[in-house]
Amino acid sequence: MLAQFGYGILVVTFVVALYSVTAAVFGYFNKSASLVESARRSMLLTFPLLSVAALSLIILLVQGDFGVQFVYEVTSKSMPTYLKVTAWWGGQAGSLLFWSWLMSAFASLATLRKWDRDREFLPWVIVVANVTLAFFVALNIFFENPFARLYQTFDGNIAAYTFAPANSMPFAPADGRGLNPLLRHPGMVIHPPMLYLGFVAYVVPFAFAIAALVTGRTDDRWIRITRRWSLWAWLFLSFGLVLGGRWAYDVLGWGGYWGWDPVEIAAFMPWLTGTAFLHSVMIQEKRGMLKQWNMILIILTYALVIFGTFLTRSGVLSSVHAFAQSAIGPSFFIFIGFTFVTSVGLLIYRWADLKAEAEMKSMLSREALFLLNNLLFMSVLVVCFWGVIFPLISELATGQKVTVGPPFYERANSPLFAALMLLMGIAPLSAWGHSTVATLGRAIWKPGVFAVGITLLAYATYTHNVIALIGFFLVALVILVTLYEFWRGARARQKTQGESFFAALARLTGRNRRRYGGYFIHISMMLMAVGILGIELFQKETQGTVQAGGTMELHGYTLVYKDIAQWDDFASGVNYTRAVVQVYKGDQLLTELHPRTDYYYESQQNMTIPGVRSTIADDVYVLLVDWEPASAIGATFKVYVNPLVNWLWVGSLLFLMGVIIAAWPEEEREPSAVRAKQNAHQTSAAD
Amino acid sequence: MGRSKFILGGLFILAAVVYLIFSSTQSSAEYFLTVDEIKAKGDTVIDKSLRLSGAVIGDSIQYDPQTLTLTFEVAHVPGDNAEIEAQGGLAEVLRAAAADLTRQRITVVYVGPKPDLLRSEAQAIMTGHLGTDGIFYAEELLLKCPTKYEEAVPEQASGN
Numbered sequence: 001m002l003a004q005f006g007y008g009i010l011v012v013t014f015v016v017a018l019y020s021v022t023a024a025v026f027g028y029f030n031k032s033a034s035l036v037e038s039a040r041r042s043m044l045l046t047f048p049l050l051s052v053a054a055l056s057l058i059i060l061l062v063q064g065d066f067g068v069q070f071v072y073e074v075t076s077k078s079m080p081t082y083l084k085v086t087a088w089w090g091g092q093a094g095s096l097l098f099w100s101w102l103m104s105a106f107a108s109l110a111t112l113r114k115w116d117r118d119r120e121f122l123p124w125v126i127v128v129a130n131v132t133l134a135f136f137v138a139l140n141i142f143f144e145n146p147f148a149r150l151y152q153t154f155d156g157n158i159a160a161y162t163f164a165p166a167n168s169m170p171f172a173p174a175d176g177r178g179l180n181p182l183l184r185h186p187g188m189v190i191h192p193p194m195l196y197l198g199f200v201a202y203v204v205p206f207a208f209a210i211a212a213l214v215t216g217r218t219d220d221r222w223i224r225i226t227r228r229w230s231l232w233a234w235l236f237l238s239f240g241l242v243l244g245g246r247w248a249y250d251v252l253g254w255g256g257y258w259g260w261d262p263v264e265i266a267a268f269m270p271w272l273t274g275t276a277f278l279h280s281v282m283i284q285e286k287r288g289m290l291k292q293w294n295m296i297l298i299i300l301t302y303a304l305v306i307f308g309t310f311l312t313r314s315g316v317l318s319s320v321h322a323f324a325q326s327a328i329g330p331s332f333f334i335f336i337g338f339t340f341v342t343s344v345g346l347l348i349y350r351w352a353d354l355k356a357e358a359e360m361k362s363m364l365s366r367e368a369l370f371l372l373n374n375l376l377f378m379s380v381l382v383v384c385f386w387g388v389i390f391p392l393i394s395e396l397a398t399g400q401k402v403t404v405g406p407p408f409y410e411r412a413n414s415p416l417f418a419a420l421m422l423l424m425g426i427a428p429l430s431a432w433g434h435s436t437v438a439t440l441g442r443a444i445w446k447p448g449v450f451a452v453g454i455t456l457l458a459y460a461t462y463t464h465n466v467i468a469l470i471g472f473f474l475v476a477l478v479i480l481v482t483l484y485e486f487w488r489g490a491r492a493r494q495k496t497q498g499e500s501f502f503a504a505l506a507r508l509t510g511r512n513r514r515r516y517g518g519y520f521i522h523i524s525m526m527l528m529a530v531g532i533l534g535i536e537l538f539q540k541e542t543q544g545t546v547q548a549g550g551t552m553e554l555h556g557y558t559l560v561y562k563d564i565a566q567w568d569d570f571a572s573g574v575n576y577t578r579a580v581v582q583v584y585k586g587d588q589l590l591t592e593l594h595p596r597t598d599y600y601y602e603s604q605q606n607m608t609i610p611g612v613r614s615t616i617a618d619d620v621y622v623l624l625v626d627w628e629p630a631s632a633i634g635a636t637f638k639v640y641v642n643p644l645v646n647w648l649w650v651g652s653l654l655f656l657m658g659v660i661i662a663a664w665p666e667e668e669r670e671p672s673a674v675r676a677k678q679n680a681h682q683t684s685a686a687d
Numbered sequence: 688m689g690r691s692k693f694i695l696g697g698l699f700i701l702a703a704v705v706y707l708i709f710s711s712t713q714s715s716a717e718y719f720l721t722v723d724e725i726k727a728k729g730d731t732v733i734d735k736s737l738r739l740s741g742a743v744i745g746d747s748i749q750y751d752p753q754t755l756t757l758t759f760e761v762a763h764v765p766g767d768n769a770e771i772e773a774q775g776g777l778a779e780v781l782r783a784a785a786a787d788l789t790r791q792r793i794t795v796v797y798v799g800p801k802p803d804l805l806r807s808e809a810q811a812i813m814t815g816h817l818g819t820d821g822i823f824y825a826e827e828l829l830l831k832c833p834t835k836y837e838e839a840v841p842e843q844a845s846g847n
Contacts, residue, residue: 253800360693363696372700375697375700376700379704382708383704383708383711386712400718400719401718401766402716402717402718403716403717403719403738404712404717405717405814405827407714407715408711408712408714408716411710411711411714411715412708412711415703416707545752545753605803606803607803608803623800625752625755625801626752626800634752636755638799638800
């Protein structure tokens, strides 16, 4: 009953969303405020409706109604309740519903804002949000119904149907298949929602951009309204990416965190355009330039978000050919094509209105360096996109399927990342409008000398690897330049306001959150870069089989295999095999590690949990690979030493703090057009 | 002067990116081949980076935990998706491939931990190269189990 009810609610939501779109369009063209208001209200209605549908699904999941196909696929009796709830996004049908639910929540939040000055945007924001919503709800209704039930027809076949077929009996298996054990990790429980929050939040700036294009109000109003939206979207997306990396490191047992597989890249691509967008909107706000470019970036981000949702969702992705396998594949491509062509059409229609108000003069001005930053992000995007579609291209061109692996991305992207780091070091010192080599040189030489000093120190004490040294130099340069900027700003305040240094530093950051939050993010990214350089360039590994009491050596560490134990946990249907390994450095016992293998009876799947000793210098990462079940005397281990990898996680946490600083609400200053114009003529480096 | 230096700079970046993409593509391209194609091409693909997909033959799996050397055979499965669909889907194709003794098979050697999902009728996707001895030396081994696919659900349900 509840399943049919939930499906019914989905259908109602679909109709309401379509009505809302229609009312908004007619309301706009007939200048009928009441029709637009009706559209707004029906938009607000979609959130409670989808909440009811979602609640129905959650109840089915928690109750364990295995007659519902989705419940059967993602839960089982032995799973704890919180995992049954989060199984909501553990499969395709459920996660599409989750997407729609978030979409309606964000759309409602956006429509609840004060619209006073921006009334004309409202109908088109509603149209974009609800067209997107209607598409995702339609996927649930027509292709991936999370409420479909299993039926057995008289010839014995069992399949899932939305409506009972003729001559059939409902079928309810005794237990479900359960969530893939690999996904039962806290990181994996919140990783997809974070990515989705990021994806969905990007729909809002896109909706305002389209509204600006349709209504012809092409000043920077849409950017100012959605500035905070794009920052939060970026925060969630970044957080989702980091969590995914951490999950891979903890669970997948290959000692790595990022494998350049198409699903990861799918989530990475909107992050790239989103990051470029964050930077380039500042040029439009300050200088009235790059208006067309910002439109292109947000349109691309939206398209990549939809594309990313599809890629991360279709699960069976090993090659581009998986697209065709999924029932929802063609619909996604049609939808992406439709929205993309429409947006680009609108952009071309308004192209002339989006002309820059100022001209870029100096190659070293802040805006030119921001433009370069954008070009580099787009280059990384092109590299990633090329890597993903290359198999398709080569097959069309030569008939031979050829693919490119991680070495491609690493080789092509490394110089681009290095250039981005160099920019991060230079750009904060440049001035809007005009900078010269001389002015920049005066600002950069002190941090530059220090960075060279640190690099020489690294050469003397740590490594002779050239790539690592270049990396360390850039990291040092960026961190020093950025700290120097904080120091310079705080000192200036200290002098003029007579505050203590730290009070001045806090006020400075508080007054200009986006700028100093951004610098904070730059520093955190450099810490992450240290971790990435460490694990990519200096990772050591060994493997071997040892007897109880035997030892293995790696990179100055001695590992002693003590013993192994095996036991069953009947309640959760898992068999644990746990080894005890002591880690020594010289004669000193550092710690005891417990690498494990969990065997899930239900899904007949192993899960390898590493034992990790984590310090700021390196991680000792031990995997239990195999053992002799009868005598329990010999066990096989794979051991990694991952230098500096913790800097990646520490940097990630600081990074998130930085985004929160930048995105934290502050009082909206009067953003009138006059002010924007004034800014356009200012060329001070201070702002 | 003003405009042209930006255009020049842009062209320079464009050229650099195009160079990076093409040189990296060439140096890291992997050729997708089926077992039949590898057998047919033989010596001509030695030393090239290859990506091979096949159905695992359960009886052939041998693992030496001392050296971490894993040896097994894979049977030919079609590379073309439409063909797989026409033959009843991936699960069915893998089952047929593992059972069919007349299919071409190739021996695979992989050094490393034995993957949890390695079992009969699993789809193995391997990256590596073909040795002069006709053995495929895999550097990377990825496994997919047909039972994990959603399409296999109803059958499993009826089996319970």
